[in-house]
Amino acid sequence: MDQVIRQCLILAGGQGTRLAPVWKGPKTLVPVGGRPFALMQLEWLARGGVWEVLYLVDDRGEEIRAALGDAQFGMRLRYLADPPHAGTAGALRTAAAHVLRTTFVLYGDAWPGACLHTLANYHINAGLVMTVVENDDLLQPSNCKVRGSFLESYGQRGDHLDVGLLAFSHDYLRHLPPRGTLSDVLPTLAERGEIGAHIVPHRPHHVGDPQALAELESSLALR
16 A cells, blocks of 8 residues: 655755855755746655645745745645754754654755655655665765665765655654754664665756756756
């Protein structure tokens, strides 16, 4: 029986400094194909059955809210300010109070090219699952190693690439540290065998820098 995850937390607190040559606003609002990138993400989430999105934002959160409002594609949008100096892990821990059971977690600049339904089903027996693609340094340096159904390592050269989409249980979010980034936390969790690996065949994209943004736009133009 298919599992259902109806909520997504979007990490949208990054400053987008690498986009500065082409964009000065919040990274998630950078234009792609003539509209904010966030609308691409939201439309994709709605097609995947998500009903509610909670944006985890920094002091530029009001710019995001002004652009997106409180509803898109039939989904409710909410906004939660990150605690000062909390980092992505701390922000997710704070958001746990707003998660009933399980949630997707999506980086605000990521275009994973993954299926939300298959990730939801994979999540059944794990508190934390990361979506990865086999890479071997082809797209960019691989940052994780997969063995069987779990990550063996994260944050060092491996054979797979994190594409910016995860699924967390509520209890797992509550046990993240109050400060620090996911990049700080994930290596230890991978060594413990606590991160499930949801492997997808699709090439991921992101909008974190001008080259990646141009590659995504080229990819969309070819469809």
